[in-house]
Every structure is written in C-alpha cells, then in structure tokens.
Amino acid sequence: MTQPSPLFDPETxxxxxxxxxxRLFRDKGYAATTVRDIAAALGIQSGSLFHHFRTKEDILHAVMETVITAMLDDLTDQLAQAQTPREAVRALIAIELAYLHGPASDATSVLFHDWRALSDDRRTALLQGRNAYFALWDQTLATARSAGLTTIEPEILRQFLHGALAWTSFWYRPDRPLSREALTERALSLVLGSP
Amino acid sequence: MTQPSPLFDPETxxxxxxxxxxRLFRDKGYAATTVRDIAAALGIQSGSLFHHFRTKEDILHAVMETVITAMLDDLTDQLAQAQTPREAVRALIAIELAYLHGPASDATSVLFHDWRALSDDRRTALLQGRNAYFALWDQTLATARSAGLTTIEPEILRQFLHGALAWTSFWYRPDRPLSREALTERALSLVLGSP
Amino acid sequence: MTQPSPLFDPETxxxxxxxxxxRLFRDKGYAATTVRDIAAALGIQSGSLFHHFRTKEDILHAVMETVITAMLDDLTDQLAQAQTPREAVRALIAIELAYLHGPASDATSVLFHDWRALSDDRRTALLQGRNAYFALWDQTLATARSAGLTTIEPEILRQFLHGALAWTSFWYRPDRPLSREALTERALSLVLGSP
Amino acid sequence: MTQPSPLFDPETxxxxxxxxxxRLFRDKGYAATTVRDIAAALGIQSGSLFHHFRTKEDILHAVMETVITAMLDDLTDQLAQAQTPREAVRALIAIELAYLHGPASDATSVLFHDWRALSDDRRTALLQGRNAYFALWDQTLATARSAGLTTIEPEILRQFLHGALAWTSFWYRPDRPLSREALTERALSLVLGSP
DNA sequence: AATGAATGAGGGTTCATTCAT
DNA sequence: CATGAATGAACCCTCATTCAT
Structure with a gap:
C-alpha cells in the first residue's frame, strides 16, 4: 500500500x-492564516519565521512544491509497477488518496484548494510540475479507454476523478468505518465500473 | 434545459x-477580497456598502443563502418531473451544472469553495438548507441503486459526484466545444455507466 | 523683502x-521619522495618514516638490526685477535664505539635506525642477563674472554659494542678533566682495 | 600636499x-544602513559585528571620533607651518578638502552630514573635539581679518566656508578635470579674493 | 572570533468599520 | 442613501541585538 513518509522532516x-x-493553511485558508498563527503553533516569535522563509508566500510555495514533487515521484514509481490498465487506474486513485489522507494530507489539501493564493508567477512555475503529473493521468486513462474500460474522454475523466478525490478532503476521515482501501475501490468502480 | 434567471436582481x-x-469572491477568495474592491466594482465608496450590509461577512452569507435556497427550489421542481431513476440522477447533475456555469456561476462557486470563510455560527445555520438539498441527492441515488444502476453507497456516490461537478468550476468553460448538455451526459455515464 | 507665505495650506x-x-523630517531625518511620529504630531492615528498619501515616501516627495516649484517661481519673479548683476546675485541669496529661514524652512531643509532618501525614480523626476532652478543661478553668476564681479567659474561658484547657504540651516537662527538681511549682505560680500 | 593615510587600518x-x-553610511545614510549591510560588505554574519562593537551607534561614533581626532591633529600641524595669514587660510581649506576627497572621504562625509544620527549624549561628547577644531578656524580667520584680507566676522565666515566645502562632497569628484589643488585655490579666492 | 537561530519591539501599510456631514 | 475622513486593530515584515554552540 502506498504509505508516504512525512513530507516534512520533523527533525529540522x-x-x-x-x-x-x-495544517493552518488547510484549516483556515492561506489568506486567513497569519504569520503569528504559524509562529504560535511552533512556539516561536513571528519574526523568527523570516530566518527560514523570506515571505509568507514563500512558505506556501515550499509546501506546494514539496507535495508536487513527491506526488510525481510516487506516481511514476507506482505506474511502473502496474500490470494492467485497471491496476494503473487504481494506482492513480490510491496515490491521490494516500496523499490526501495520509501523513501529507495537510499539504495536499492546501495544494488542491489554495492554488488561487499563489501569485501569478509562482503559480505558473509550479504548473510545470502539475502538468507532468496530470500528463501521466491522461496517458493512463487513455490506455484504459483503449482497453474498453470507459467511454469518457481522458481529459474529462481526469477532471471528474480528480475533483471527486480532491473533494474527499472535505468529508472523508481515515478513522471512519470506511478504510482507505475500501474508498479506493469505490472510486475505481466509479470510473471503470465493477469488474 | 434548466436555466436559472439571474440570482440577484440587477434592478436593485x-x-x-x-x-x-x-464575482470577486469567486475570483480572489473571500479573505483576499476587500470591501473596497467590492465598492470599486460598484462605483461607490466603501463606507456606503454598510448601508446595505452590516458586515462583510453578511455579504458572503447573503450570497450563499440565496444560492442555497434557489438550488433547493429548482431541484425539488426538477425531481418532481423526472420519470425514471436515470432521469432523476440526470436532474441532479443538470441543476448543479446549470448553477455552476449559468448566470449563478459566481455565487455557486463561492458557496462550494469558500465555505470555510464563514464563521461557525453562520456555517451551522446554512448547513440546514444544504442538508435538505443533499437529502434529495441521497434519496435519488438510493433509488438508482435499488434499480441496479450503481453499486456504490448513496452517501459516498453523492460526495464523489458532488466533488466531480464542483471541480468543473476550475476547468470547464461554457464557451468550450463541449456543451453543458454534453458535459451532463459525461457525468451521467460516470455515475451510472452508459445505458 | 522676499517673504513667502506658508508653503502648505494650514486650512487643509x-x-x-x-x-x-x-518639521519632523528636518529634525530627525526622513529615515528616522516614523509614520506614527507624523500621526502623533497631528493628533491622529497612523493609519489615517494613508487616506492622504499612499506611502511615506509620497509625503517626502510632496514636501520636496512643493518647495522646488515655489522656489523656482519666486526666483523667476525676483530675477526679473533685478536691475544690476549685483542685485541679481543678491536675489539668489535672498530667496535661498528666505526659504531656509522663513515659513518654509522645514521643507527647504528637507529638500537640501534629505535628497538621498528619495528613491531613484523620484529623485530623477524632481531633478528636472532643480536643474531649472540652478540654470538660473548659473546664468546670473555668469553675468556677474562678465561684469568683473568675480573670477570664479559660475558652476563652481554656484556650488560654493549654495553649500554655504544650505549650511546656514545648521547654525543660523532668525531670532539671533544677526538679521536675515545682514546675513544676506555677508553672503553677498563673500561672493562678490564688498562694493 | 596634505595626504592623509587611510584612517582605518586595513590590516585589522x-x-x-x-x-x-x-562607506555605507555615506552612501545610504546611517539610519538606512542595516547592520546586515555592513556585515555583508565584510563577508561575515551580522551577529559577528557585535564582537567588535556593542551597538550600531558605537560604530558610527568610532567613525566620527576617528576623523575628528585625525583632522585636529593634521590641522594643528599644518597651521604651525603656515607663514602668512593667507597660507593659514589655505591650510584650513586644503585639509578639509583632503579629508573630504582623499582616503578618508567616506568617514568625513559621514561626520559632516550624519551628525543628527548620533544620540544626544554622544553628540555632546564629540562636540568637544569639533569645537577645538573650529576654534583653530576662528583664530585663523580672525587673524586674516585683522590683516585686512576679509571684512566678514570670523564665526560667520567660518560657517560659510565650512558649508561651501562640506557641500563639495555632493558634487566634486577627484577624477574631474578640476584638481583638488585648483579647487583649493577657488575656495581661497572665494574667501579672501584674488591676491 | 564567528555562527546562525532566535528575540521582541517596532516598522510601513491594510482593512473592516464608524459617523458627522 | 452616499460620502470620505477617521479609527484602531491587525497585518507582513525588518531590524538591532543576544547567545548557545
């Protein structure tokens, strides 16, 4: 099972x-989170933050970039191991859910839902990494379609699936009766039907 | 086709x-939109806003409440006219997309994506209307499942579908080659498969 | 005698x-003056300053631009009335001292001594007005030299004289036994000798 | 010719x-220069500065005190060698220009133009050294007046001359066609007329 | 000596909100 | 109703200074 280690080294x-x-960006939104909130959560003074990051936006950027890179790496690995088109699609879902509800859940939620808060320049820069990630999705879904597993165009299906999974950050809790594996199967049967 | 008239009376x-x-909340987010932005868009001074609403949050609340009420009304109407379980599910989707991409698109996007910006009290109050709306979804999807149109539990399917549709506000543009009707069909076949 | 009315309308x-x-810029320097200092001197809150000026530097710029314009106007007037080269040089000195020690003394001191605090763009823009002013000095001093009143090149003499007069803001006080007229005569005899 | 060796030992x-x-104080002003600027210019960390000086103001004080002492020493020497009142006045000017445009130019400019930045206590303390220096000026100029070389009172003439020379730091560049010796002669003829 | 993370006060600025006109 | 000046709290960020290493 995909189980990413903590995205951010707790030793540093x-x-x-x-x-x-x-965590704070996820809970309150980037704009509504103050640097004093962040500092207070760490037990330091707000001024001390700026030894590590030049601006508040740099923090957001670092959070996002870290998730983007890690997700792309993990997805590349998992797709390489998938034996069938169905397994490949399951990998798409499993990784997305692993990030959204595993140790990286805060950062992943921020990446998905606070995209707007980045300045244009920064957003454009990060878009490269995102595009590479979604290109893998499109390829995988196109293969599934060629194999007759779905009729929906890859780009549209990708957006539907990504939206459905991103939305789980608002309602799914890992401690629920529904396990992440079970959730993965539900999403898989949404996209490709029950086998 | 479902075509809501403008949510907000342009005469007043x-x-x-x-x-x-x-519009501004949608583009920049509630927290990042200033009352001066709103006033400037109307060609008035920021102080004048407060003759109409006591606080900035009141504005957000009014926007959301208006959409919630209108969506609930429209959905009730449409479901009453649906002849089959499949048509009923199509109505869920059609209405959601009509709000997200028709004349009420700004307010609907705000309702879906800036939920966090409301104070706890306000959020709780609005949740009643939302729950009524989603209860209709759950019933409809339960009926569809009973009819063998899907295997996924209604609550889970509702969240998947709602997420997939909510996400279209980030990528779908009505002026695209893909018409709203076509998009509706794609979503329908995602949920229930091709007939 | 040149007696400028207050540079800044005390009615507004x-x-x-x-x-x-x-006044504060003169006493403490631009960088060492805080917007809170300025607000306190006016009996208002610091945030209220920004209804009148967008930035602190805008305030400095407005102060300087006002003096520059007024000095240029006054000098043009006075030179037109001078009957002899010696009188023209006296006008240069009299106006400079009137600004440095009359009602505009604060602003004039700031203009002379806090030039560095302006951003490059702003400084370049204001330099146009200053250059027009000093062009009048150069012409006047060139005429005086042609008339045999001095042997020093106009540009050099201008800088010497301007420096000598600018420096009076650090030591001369109008309430001293030495009147401004007497000071003017001293400066005139420095430049052109005693008649 | 007066040619002070570097004020500050580059070996330490x-x-x-x-x-x-x-150098930085001169370019940007004391208040606008940060200790990080100074540290960066030396290639060290800002915290390391405080092994050499207890406060930022101590640095300014040391710069000023060093120039004050050196100028007083040099002036005492040069005046002792002057044979005539005119030569004595030339020494006043030559030393001032040597400091303003020779190897000590940065420190001297700071002394002349950032006097305000010192705390009251420090300023009062340094004023003793300055007063001794200017007492030599006053004596020299009084002698020149007794010799009929000028009609202006020594204290006033001292301020005029000091201002005119201090101002050269804003416009005169040693690499100009005008040599420092030539500039000295111009200043001398300003004060005493052409011989 | 030097580091570099941390401090804490204070910097310029923004902003929702008020209110006399 | 609308204005626009004012508020005052809060914002992000800077800075001189400290200190354990």
Whole structure:
C-alpha cells in the first residue's frame, strides 16, 4: 500500500515550520492564516519565521512544491509497477488518496484548494510540475479507454476523478468505518465500473 | 434545459452589490477580497456598502443563502418531473451544472469553495438548507441503486459526484466545444455507466 | 523683502500633514521619522495618514516638490526685477535664505539635506525642477563674472554659494542678533566682495 | 600636499569594519544602513559585528571620533607651518578638502552630514573635539581679518566656508578635470579674493 | 572570533468599520 | 442613501541585538 513518509522532516526547524503552516493553511485558508498563527503553533516569535522563509508566500510555495514533487515521484514509481490498465487506474486513485489522507494530507489539501493564493508567477512555475503529473493521468486513462474500460474522454475523466478525490478532503476521515482501501475501490468502480 | 434567471436582481442596489461581491469572491477568495474592491466594482465608496450590509461577512452569507435556497427550489421542481431513476440522477447533475456555469456561476462557486470563510455560527445555520438539498441527492441515488444502476453507497456516490461537478468550476468553460448538455451526459455515464 | 507665505495650506488636512512631516523630517531625518511620529504630531492615528498619501515616501516627495516649484517661481519673479548683476546675485541669496529661514524652512531643509532618501525614480523626476532652478543661478553668476564681479567659474561658484547657504540651516537662527538681511549682505560680500 | 593615510587600518578586522561602515553610511545614510549591510560588505554574519562593537551607534561614533581626532591633529600641524595669514587660510581649506576627497572621504562625509544620527549624549561628547577644531578656524580667520584680507566676522565666515566645502562632497569628484589643488585655490579666492 | 537561530519591539501599510456631514 | 475622513486593530515584515554552540 502506498504509505508516504512525512513530507516534512520533523527533525529540522524548517520541516516543522512547513508542517505547521500546512495544517493552518488547510484549516483556515492561506489568506486567513497569519504569520503569528504559524509562529504560535511552533512556539516561536513571528519574526523568527523570516530566518527560514523570506515571505509568507514563500512558505506556501515550499509546501506546494514539496507535495508536487513527491506526488510525481510516487506516481511514476507506482505506474511502473502496474500490470494492467485497471491496476494503473487504481494506482492513480490510491496515490491521490494516500496523499490526501495520509501523513501529507495537510499539504495536499492546501495544494488542491489554495492554488488561487499563489501569485501569478509562482503559480505558473509550479504548473510545470502539475502538468507532468496530470500528463501521466491522461496517458493512463487513455490506455484504459483503449482497453474498453470507459467511454469518457481522458481529459474529462481526469477532471471528474480528480475533483471527486480532491473533494474527499472535505468529508472523508481515515478513522471512519470506511478504510482507505475500501474508498479506493469505490472510486475505481466509479470510473471503470465493477469488474 | 434548466436555466436559472439571474440570482440577484440587477434592478436593485442590493442585487448588484451581491452579484459584484460574488464575482470577486469567486475570483480572489473571500479573505483576499476587500470591501473596497467590492465598492470599486460598484462605483461607490466603501463606507456606503454598510448601508446595505452590516458586515462583510453578511455579504458572503447573503450570497450563499440565496444560492442555497434557489438550488433547493429548482431541484425539488426538477425531481418532481423526472420519470425514471436515470432521469432523476440526470436532474441532479443538470441543476448543479446549470448553477455552476449559468448566470449563478459566481455565487455557486463561492458557496462550494469558500465555505470555510464563514464563521461557525453562520456555517451551522446554512448547513440546514444544504442538508435538505443533499437529502434529495441521497434519496435519488438510493433509488438508482435499488434499480441496479450503481453499486456504490448513496452517501459516498453523492460526495464523489458532488466533488466531480464542483471541480468543473476550475476547468470547464461554457464557451468550450463541449456543451453543458454534453458535459451532463459525461457525468451521467460516470455515475451510472452508459445505458 | 522676499517673504513667502506658508508653503502648505494650514486650512487643509493635507497641508497640515505636510507641514508636520517636514518639521519632523528636518529634525530627525526622513529615515528616522516614523509614520506614527507624523500621526502623533497631528493628533491622529497612523493609519489615517494613508487616506492622504499612499506611502511615506509620497509625503517626502510632496514636501520636496512643493518647495522646488515655489522656489523656482519666486526666483523667476525676483530675477526679473533685478536691475544690476549685483542685485541679481543678491536675489539668489535672498530667496535661498528666505526659504531656509522663513515659513518654509522645514521643507527647504528637507529638500537640501534629505535628497538621498528619495528613491531613484523620484529623485530623477524632481531633478528636472532643480536643474531649472540652478540654470538660473548659473546664468546670473555668469553675468556677474562678465561684469568683473568675480573670477570664479559660475558652476563652481554656484556650488560654493549654495553649500554655504544650505549650511546656514545648521547654525543660523532668525531670532539671533544677526538679521536675515545682514546675513544676506555677508553672503553677498563673500561672493562678490564688498562694493 | 596634505595626504592623509587611510584612517582605518586595513590590516585589522576593526579597521576594515569601520571603513566598510563609513562607506555605507555615506552612501545610504546611517539610519538606512542595516547592520546586515555592513556585515555583508565584510563577508561575515551580522551577529559577528557585535564582537567588535556593542551597538550600531558605537560604530558610527568610532567613525566620527576617528576623523575628528585625525583632522585636529593634521590641522594643528599644518597651521604651525603656515607663514602668512593667507597660507593659514589655505591650510584650513586644503585639509578639509583632503579629508573630504582623499582616503578618508567616506568617514568625513559621514561626520559632516550624519551628525543628527548620533544620540544626544554622544553628540555632546564629540562636540568637544569639533569645537577645538573650529576654534583653530576662528583664530585663523580672525587673524586674516585683522590683516585686512576679509571684512566678514570670523564665526560667520567660518560657517560659510565650512558649508561651501562640506557641500563639495555632493558634487566634486577627484577624477574631474578640476584638481583638488585648483579647487583649493577657488575656495581661497572665494574667501579672501584674488591676491 | 564567528555562527546562525532566535528575540521582541517596532516598522510601513491594510482593512473592516464608524459617523458627522 | 452616499460620502470620505477617521479609527484602531491587525497585518507582513525588518531590524538591532543576544547567545548557545
């Protein structure tokens, strides 16, 4: 099962800072989170944040970039191991859910839902990594369609599936009776039907 | 086709205010939108806003409440006209997409994506209307499942579908080659498969 | 005798703000003056300053631009009335001292001594007005030299004289036994000798 | 010709620190220069500065005190060698220009133009050294007046001359066609007329 | 000596909100 | 109703200074 280790190294001040910031951004939104909130969560003064990051936006950027890179790496690995088109689609889902509800859940939620808060320049820069990630989705879904597993165009299906999974951050809790594996199967049968 | 008339009456100062605010909240987020932004969009001074609404949050609340009420009304109407379980599910989708991409798109996007910005009290109050709306979804999807159209539990399917549709506000543009009707069919075949 | 009326209209909030700011900039320097200092001198809150000026530097710029324009106007007038080269040089000195020690003394000191605090763009823009002013000095001093009143090149003499007069803001006080007229005569005899 | 050796010993860390600080203070002003600026110019961390000086103001004080002492020593020497009142006045000017445009130019500019930045206590303390220096000026100029070389009172003439020379730091560049010797002669003829 | 993370006060600025006109 | 100046709290960020290493 995909189980990412903590995205941010809890041994370093920088890692703890990013983890705390991600949590707050997720809960309150980037704009509504103050640097004093972040500092308070770490037990330091707000001025001290700026030894690690030059601006508040740099923190957001670092959070997002870290998730983007890690997700792309993990997805590449998992797709390489998938034996069938169905397994490949399951990998798409499993990784997305692992990030959204595993140790990286805060950062992943921020990446998905606070995209708007980045400045244009920054957003454009990060878009490259995102596009590479979604290109893998499109390829995988196109293969599934060729194999007759779905009739929906890959780009549209990708957006539907990504939306459905991103939305789980608002309602799914890992401690629910529904396990992440079970949730993965539900999503898989949404996209490809029951086998 | 479901075609809601403008949510906010452009004949009244209040209606124009809400429409402008909704547009800005959608584009920049509630927290990042200033009352001066809203006032400037209306060609008035920021102080004048407060003759219409006591606080900035009141504006957000009014926007959301208006959409919630209208969506609930429209959905009730449409479900009453649906002849089959499949048509009923199509109505769920059609209405959601009509709101997300028709004249009420700004307000609907705000309702879906800036939920967090409301204070706890306000959020709880609005949740009643939302719950009534989603109860209709659950019933409809339960009926569809009983009819053998899907195997996924109604609550889970509802969240998947709602997420997939909510996400279209980030990528679908009505002026695209893909018509709203076509998009509706794609979503329907995602949920229930091709007939 | 040249007696400029107050540079900044004490009837308007903007005028009072500029007068207070000029005084503080003169006493403590631009960088060492805080917007809270300025606000306190006016009996308002610091945030209120920003209804009148967008930034602190805008205040400095407005102070300087006002003096520059007024000095150029006054000098043009006075030179037109001078009958002899010696009288023309006296006008240069009299106006400079009138600004440095009359009602505009704060703003003029700031203009002379806090030039560095302006951003490059702003400085370049203001330099146009300053250059026009000094062009009049150069012409006047060139005429005096042609008339045999001095042997020093106009540009050099201009800088010497301007420096000598600018420096009076650090030591001369109008309430001293030495009147401004007497000081003017001393400066005139420095430049052109005793007649 | 008066040619002071470097004020600050480039062989010692302290000397290099003072030289760098003087340069920055001159360029940006004391208040606008940060201790990080100074540290960066030396290639060290800002915290390390405080092994050499207890406060930022101590640095400014050391810069000023060093110039004051050196100028007083040099002036005493040069006046002792002057044979005539005119030569004595030339020495006043030559030393001032040597400091303003020779190897000590940064520190001297700071002394002349950032006097305001010192705390009251420090300023009062340094004023003793300055007063001794200017007492020599006053004596020299009084002698020149007794000799009929000028009609202006010594204190006033001193301020005029000091201002005119101090101002050269804003416009005169040693690499100009005008040599420092030539500039000295111009200033001398300003004060005493052409012989 | 030097580091570099941390401090904590204070910097300029923004902003929702108020209110006399 | 609308204005626009004012508020005052809060914002992000800077800075001189400290200190354990």
């Amino acid at each position: 001040a920088r890692g703890r800072l990013l983890a705390s910031a991600a | 100062a209040r209606g124009r205010l809400l429409a402008s605010a909704a | 909030a903007r005028g009072r703000l500029l007068a207070s700011a000029a | 860390a302290r000397g290099r620190l003072l030289a760098s600080a003087a």
